[in-house]
Amino acid sequence: MSYRRLVGFGEAMLRLTVRDGGALETATSLDCSVGGAELNTCVAAARAGMPATWVSALPDDPLARLVRRHVRANGVDAEILTVEQARLGLYFLEMAPPPRPLRITYDRKGSAFAMLDPDRIEWRTLLGPDACLVLTGITPPLGGGPRKSVEVALAAAREVAAVVALDVNYRSALWSRDEASRWLNKALPQVDVLSVGPEDLSAIGLEGTDPLAEALRRFELRAAMTTSKQRVDDAMELEVRVVTPDGEHRAQARAGVVDPIGAGDALFGTFLAHLPGGDVQAAVELGLSAAVTCIGLFGDALVDDPWDTSESRGVVR
Amino acid sequence: MSYRRLVGFGEAMLRLTVRDGGALETATSLDCSVGGAELNTCVAAARAGMPATWVSALPDDPLARLVRRHVRANGVDAEILTVEQARLGLYFLEMAPPPRPLRITYDRKGSAFAMLDPDRIEWRTLLGPDACLVLTGITPPLGGGPRKSVEVALAAAREVAAVVALDVNYRSALWSRDEASRWLNKALPQVDVLSVGPEDLSAIGLEGTDPLAEALRRFELRAAMTTSKQRVDDAMELEVRVVTPDGEHRAQARAGVVDPIGAGDALFGTFLAHLPGGDVQAAVELGLSAAVTCIGLFGDALVDDPWDTSESRGVVR
Amino acid sequence: MSYRRLVGFGEAMLRLTVRDGGALETATSLDCSVGGAELNTCVAAARAGMPATWVSALPDDPLARLVRRHVRANGVDAEILTVEQARLGLYFLEMAPPPRPLRITYDRKGSAFAMLDPDRIEWRTLLGPDACLVLTGITPPLGGGPRKSVEVALAAAREVAAVVALDVNYRSALWSRDEASRWLNKALPQVDVLSVGPEDLSAIGLEGTDPLAEALRRFELRAAMTTSKQRVDDAMELEVRVVTPDGEHRAQARAGVVDPIGAGDALFGTFLAHLPGGDVQAAVELGLSAAVTCIGLFGDALVDDPWDTSESRGVVR
Amino acid sequence: MSYRRLVGFGEAMLRLTVRDGGALETATSLDCSVGGAELNTCVAAARAGMPATWVSALPDDPLARLVRRHVRANGVDAEILTVEQARLGLYFLEMAPPPRPLRITYDRKGSAFAMLDPDRIEWRTLLGPDACLVLTGITPPLGGGPRKSVEVALAAAREVAAVVALDVNYRSALWSRDEASRWLNKALPQVDVLSVGPEDLSAIGLEGTDPLAEALRRFELRAAMTTSKQRVDDAMELEVRVVTPDGEHRAQARAGVVDPIGAGDALFGTFLAHLPGGDVQAAVELGLSAAVTCIGLFGDALVDDPWDTSESRGVVR
C-alpha cells in the first residue's frame, strides 16, 4: 500500500464536556472542543507526518469557524461545503470515573453535514492513486446525503485506484444492527483496511473462532485491526491485533485515563500513517502509543507528540 | 386587574455564553445557564411574591433536567410536556463591550417546544379568573404547535376571564414584519397588558405622535408599557413609560452593565406582579429596579433581590 | 411499611471545598455547595420518586437563599424556620487522595439551626401515618433546641403512627460516646429503620458476633442496615447489609472516587424510597447504585440519575 | 512625629467573594482572600518601607494558617494569640457595578478575635516611643475583650510615648451612633493622627463649617484626614484632605474600579508610613496613589507597587 495522503470524510461536532465529577443537570460551565471520528483520524495522521484532508460540511456561523480553526491548527487540510440554514451538530459529554458512566448526549439532528448535497463533492478530484480514503460506519446512517456521498466516494476510490480504510464504529443509536449489516456487507468488498471493534464483528455477521481473520479472507482486505479496551478503575487496558495476508501483529498497553474519547481514532490514524512504511508491527505499536497518549489528554484529538517516548509509554508486544 | 398568579407560556433554551473578551471562534469553555423570555418573566414575578406557573415543552434528557432545576430553584411551578426524540433549543452568546456587538447565535430548530402537540395542553384547567396569561411575540413563529397553542390559550383566557399580558418582542429572524403585524393585530384585541419596544410599535402598525397611547386606545388595553434602552460605554440608560386609561407613568435609571439580557423580562414580570396592587407608578419603579438589578447580574434570570434598595438603585421618576 | 413520603429534620451547611490537590492554607478559590445528612437523604429520596419534606431552620440572608434554591432545585419541599441574628453553619472540606486525609473543618457554632426554638415546629401537622420521619444522630448534640425538637418529633411520630428512620452517624467531635449511647438507647425503641456504621454499633452498646441482628431484636426494628466502606487508591469498595425480621440482604460495589461525602445519605434516602415497595433486596441494590453514583459526583447531593444503569454500576449481590 | 514602625491591632477575616455579575444565592465558587482594616493598613505601610506588626487573635485551624501566610507574605510581623474553640470571622462580598450594590454579609460572631483575653497582650512590650499604634473604630464594638484591649493599648501608648493613629470607620451594624460617639469622644484625646470619613464626622459630634479642622483643634491632633469617594459608573473619584496645625493639604484622583474594598486602608497605611518623613503633601499624594492602585486590584490588600508611577496614576493636587 503506497498511498501518501489521507482523505477523511465525516462529520465534526462541537463537544461540550462536563469535567469529572459534575453532572450536566447542575453544570454551570462546559468545556468546549471539537470531535468527530474521521477528523480525529486525520489529526493523528497529520501529526505522524502523513498529509490529510478532511472533507465535510459546516454551517455558516461562528461555530463553524471554531471547527475550521481546530482543523487548521492541527495541520489538516479542509474541503468543506457550507450549508446555509443548517446547524453544527453537538454532543454533550459527562465524564466520570466508573462505574458512573461516561454519558454522551448527542444533539446532531439537522446538522449541516446531515443535510449536505452529495453532488457538490468532487470525489474524483479529491482522490487519486496516492490517496487513502478514510470512512467510518457512523456516516451512512446520518442522512441520505451522507450515505450517498460515502457510496459515491467508494465508487470513485475504485476508479482512481485509491486505497479505502474503514472503521466500523457501529452505533446502535443511529441504525439497527440489520440495517448496518446490510450496508456494511455491500461496502466492505471495496475496503482495503478495516478497523472493527470486538463487539462489532457480529454486527457485520462475522462469527466463529477468529472472525477478524474471517473478515480478512471474505472481503479480501489488506489489513484488519481490532482493539479491545478494558477499564480498570482509573486505567484503561488496550490490546490491538492486526491480521494481514502475511501474518498477525499484536501489542498491548495500559494507560491512566484522562479522557478515553478519540483513542481509537488516534490509533487508526497513526496506524494508517505508518502502514505504507511497510513495517506493520511498528505501525501497530506507534498507533497504540498514540492511543495511550490520547487517553492521557483532554479532548478527542491527539494534540501532543507520542513519538519520542513510545517505549516509555509502556507499549508491550 | 385582580389576578393573583401568572401563567407563562414559551420556550426555554440552554444559554452558552462566552464571557466578555472572548470569541466563540476561540472558546475553550462556555458558561451554561437557562434563558427564555416568558420563563424569565415568571422568575421575576415569583421573586416579587406572585405565584407563577411556566407552561412549556422539553425533551427527555439531562439538559431538560437542567432546565427543570432552574425553574424549581427560582420558585416557579411547571407544567411541562415531554417530547420524545426532540432536543432542547440552544443559544450561544458572545458578550462584549460596545461597539463590538453582543452577538447571539440561535440554534433552536427541532426543539421540543417547536414540536409540541397543542392538544396536550389543557388551557382551561391551567387558567382561571385569578390568572394572568403571559405571552410574547417570540412564540407564534416558532412552529405550528406553538402558534396554535398561543391562539388556543388566548381563546381559553377569554372564556375563563383571565387577564392577558403580551410582550411583543419582535424578532426579525423568526418572521417578517408583515407576518408579525398580521398575527399581532388579530391577537391584540384579546390582550389586556402590552409591553412593546419603541421600534416594535411600527411592527404592529402603530405610528403617529404617540403610538403607545394609540395602542391603548385601539386595542382597549388596560396598560401599555414601553422601555427604551441606550448603551453608553459600560452603562445602560433605561426609560420606562406606561400609559393606562387613567394616565401616564414614567421612571428612568442608569445601570452598570454585566449582562443586559433578560432585563426587559425582569421588568415586565415585576411590573405584572405589582400591578394588581393598584399603584401603577410603584409597579413601574419596582419593575425598573428589577431591570437594573438584572443588568448587574450574569444570566437571563433575576436571581438576586432588588427590593430592599429600590431607591439606591438610582430609579428616578 | 406503607409510608408515602419522607419528612427529614436536620441542619444544612454551606460546604466550601478545596478541590483535590489544594490545601485550605493556600486556597484562592473555594467551591461552594450545600450539605447536610438529612437533606441529602431527602434529595436522594425525592429523586427516587418519594415526596420529601425537609424541616429545618435558616438565617435571613443571601446564604439562606442559596440553601433554599438547592432544596427546591432538588424537588424537596421545605418547612423552614427563619432565625433572626443567626448564621448559616459552614464546613470547609479539603479533598485529597489517600493517604493525605480528606479533612473537614466545621464552623457551625451559633447557627440558626442550633438556635432554633423547638416550639415553633408543628410536628403533628408535618407528620402523619403516611410519613416516615428521617433523623440522624448528628442533630441531638447540636443544641438544646435541636435535641428537644428531635424528642418532640419522635413522640409526635408515635402518636400519629408515622414510621421513624434514624441514621446513627456518630460524630465524636459533637458529643462523647457515653452521651451518645445514653441518648440513642432512649431513642432507639421508637425507631423502625436504623442505619448504623460498622464502628458505630459499639457506640450504641451493641457488640457480639452480630451486633446488627442484635439491634434489630433489641429495639424491635423493622430493618437495620450497615454499610462498610474501604478506600483503595482512587476507588471505594462498599458493602451493604440489611437485616429484617424476614431475613438478610447484601450487595456490594466498587466505585471510582470523585467525592465520597454524601454517599451514605444517598444510599439511605434511596433505600427508604424503595422500602415501601416491599422488595428489600431491590431497595438495597438501588440504594447502593445511588451511593456509587454519588461517589462519582462532586458535592454531597445526588444530582444525577442512577436508575437507568444500575447493573452497569457494578452492583453485585 | 518620629515613629519608625507601626503596631496595628484588629481583626482579620476570611473574605469570600462572588465576582462581578454573580449573586451569592447562585454562587458555585467563591474567591478566597484575607481582609481586615488594621491588617490592610499594616500591609500598605510595610510595602512603603515602614516595619509593621499586626497584633491579633486567631483560632487554631487551617484557616488561621491561611491568614498567617497572608500576613507573612506581605512582610508584616505578627503577634497573634491563639484562641482554642473559636472560629475565624468571615465576610461574604458580592461585587457588582452600581447601582446594584456591593453587598457585604458579615459572619464574624464567635470569632477568636471577639473572644480574645485582653490580659494576654503585653502592650508595654509591643509599643515604645518609636512606635505608632494603629487602631480603628471597628474593634471596640466587637466584644468586651477587644474593647478592653484597645483601651489598655491606648493607655500603654501614652505611658511609653507612642504615637496613636485611629481610623474611625464607623459601622452602624456594630454599634449605635450614640455608643460610638461616647466611646470615641473618650478615646480621641489620646489620638494623634485621625482618619475619618466625611459622614463619620457627625458620629463623633463634629459639625459646623469645617468639622475636620474642629476635630484637629478639639482633640489636639497632629493630623486629621478625610477622604471622600464618589462612584461614577466604573470609576471612583477620590478626594483627600489633611489638616495639620501647620496648614492644609489636598489631592484628588480618579480610578477605574476593580475592587474598592481596602482603598482607605491602603491610603492610611501609606500616609502613616511617609508622615515621619515630614513632607505631609507627599505623604498625602503617595497615600492617594496607593488607594488608586488598590482600587485597581482584586482583594483588600495592596499587593502591587504604586510607587514608581505616582504621577501617571493621575493624582492631582
Place this chain on the structure above:
Amino acid sequence: MSYRRLVGFGEAMLRLTVRDGGALETATSLDCSVGGAELNTCVAAARAGMPATWVSALPDDPLARLVRRHVRANGVDAEILTVEQARLGLYFLEMAPPPRPLRITYDRKGSAFAMLDPDRIEWRTLLGPDACLVLTGITPPLGGGPRKSVEVALAAAREVAAVVALDVNYRSALWSRDEASRWLNKALPQVDVLSVGPEDLSAIGLEGTDPLAEALRRFELRAAMTTSKQRVDDAMELEVRVVTPDGEHRAQARAGVVDPIGAGDALFGTFLAHLPGGDVQAAVELGLSAAVTCIGLFGDALVDDPWDTSESRGVVR
C-alpha cells in the same frame, strides 16, 4: 499598489496574562496566548482575505508547537527557522483599568528569533512583485541576526519589486532614540507604506506642523498612517489619519476596552489587506473597525470577524 499577499517578518512571544484586577506578584494562574506585532498584522490581513506568510524563528519545544498552532489556526502560512538550544521569548502582562498601568514585563533575551542566522532565510524566494513585505521597528534592535535579516529583506524587496510596509513601533527599552533614528532614516527610503505613532514621529526626526505629510514627502511614501489613542475610563478613543500623494483620509471611533494590545496591528494588517483595492478611505475605515473589534477581544490577535457590522462599530469619518 497591486500586491496580492503579505510577508511579515518578526518575533512571536508567549504572552502570559494576569487578568484585570490581579497582580503578577500574587498570581496563581496566567492566561496563555501568542503575541508579536508582525504576526498580529498577518493574522488581521489573512482574516481580511489577503494571503499572509509569517517568517520567523522558533525553538524546538512544545512552546514552539503552541505558536505554530496559533499561526495555522489563524490561516497564516509560516516559514520558520528552528533554532536549537534557544528559547521562546515571553512577555508577562498585568491588565488593569487606568490609572493602574497595564504593565508589561518582557523576558525575550536569548530567544530563537534573536539568535537566528540571517543567511538561512531566502528572501528572494519568499518575496516577489506580488508581495508586500511587512516589518516593524521592533525587529532591528533584537539582535544582530534580526537586524541583518531586515536589511537583507529590504534589499531583496527592492530587487524583486515588492512593496514594503513598516510600522515604526519605537520601543525605548530596546534601543535609544538616536540609534533608532539613525537606522530608520536609512531604511525609510526603501519603505512604501508607513505606520507611525504620533509620538514616534519625532523619533524619526520628523517635526513641524504636519510631520506625517513631511514623512510622505521626504521618503516618497505611497501612504503614511498615524493612529492616536486616548483612554477614557473603560473606553478607548481612536483617530486614524492617512495621507497619500492623492490626499488625506480620516476616521475615528470609540471602543469599550477588553484588551488594548494588538489593536494597532489589527488596524495595519486590515488596512494593508484592503489597500490594493484602491479605496483608501474604505481601507482606513475597515482597519479602524478591526482595531475596535480587537480592543473588545482578549489577546493580541484579531480572532473575530469585524466585517459584517463595520457601521455598527461606531466608525465615524
Place this chain on the structure above:
Amino acid sequence: MSYRRLVGFGEAMLRLTVRDGGALETATSLDCSVGGAELNTCVAAARAGMPATWVSALPDDPLARLVRRHVRANGVDAEILTVEQARLGLYFLEMAPPPRPLRITYDRKGSAFAMLDPDRIEWRTLLGPDACLVLTGITPPLGGGPRKSVEVALAAAREVAAVVALDVNYRSALWSRDEASRWLNKALPQVDVLSVGPEDLSAIGLEGTDPLAEALRRFELRAAMTTSKQRVDDAMELEVRVVTPDGEHRAQARAGVVDPIGAGDALFGTFLAHLPGGDVQAAVELGLSAAVTCIGLFGDALVDDPWDTSESRGVVR
C-alpha cells in the same frame, strides 16, 4: 549533629503548569507557582519547626516579588542578591497520568541565579556551628557563579564547623555524568548528610552490593539516604532507606498522586529538621509522611501539615 537552623543555597524558578489532561501545545491557561529543590527543602524544614534561610539571587521585577512572597509565606528567611538585567528562570510542567510522561521544559538560561556574583555572598556570616548548609547537585552546573558559590560555601562551612547536607539530584540535561562525577567526588568529602537517588549512585561512581553503605564509608558521612519511587497507575510507592554509622533505617508508604514534584525535597527537609533530635527512625518516618503529603498536594512546596496524622498516612516501617 546539633545544628539548629538550615541554610539552603540554590535557584528558584517560576513553575508554569498545565494541569492533568492538557498539553502545553494547546494550553490557554497555566497554573503559576514557585519551585526549586533547595527552597522546597527549606520550606519543609521550616514547617517542621527548624528555622531556615534561603540564599539565592533574583532579578528586580514583579516575578521576583512573587518568589519573595512565596518564601516569606512559608516562613523561610531570605538572603537574596538582586541581579539587574537578569531574568527569573522558568519551568513548564505538563502533568499527565502515566504512561503519558510528566514532561518538564526548562527555560532557565540567563537567570539571575546563573549570573550571580559569588563574591557578594558572605558565607562566613551566613553560616556558623549551629547551621546546616543545604546544597544540591543542581547548582554547580548552572554557571560559573553558582559553582564557585557552592565551593566557597563548602569551604566556609568547614571553617565555621557547619554541617553540610547534599542532595545529589543528578540532571543529565545540565551536565555529563563524567563532569558530575568529578565534581561530586571532590565535594563529597566535605559532606555530612547525603541524599542520593538509586540511579544516581553510579553517577558518583558508587557500585557493588550496597553502594549507599559504600558512600557512607568512603566519604565518612554521618547519614546517607536513598529513596526509591515507583508509579503504579494513580499511586506512588516510596521506600526510604537511611544508613548511619550506627545502623540502618527503613520506611515505606503508598500515596495517591496529585503532584509528585517536590516530594523528595519535602522528605529531605523534614528529615534534616528532625535529625538533630537524635531519633533517626522517627526522622525517616516523619520525612516520608511529609513526602506522602506533598505528593497529595499541588505544587512543589509542602503547604499543608503532615504531622498530626503520620500514622494514618500509611507509613510502614
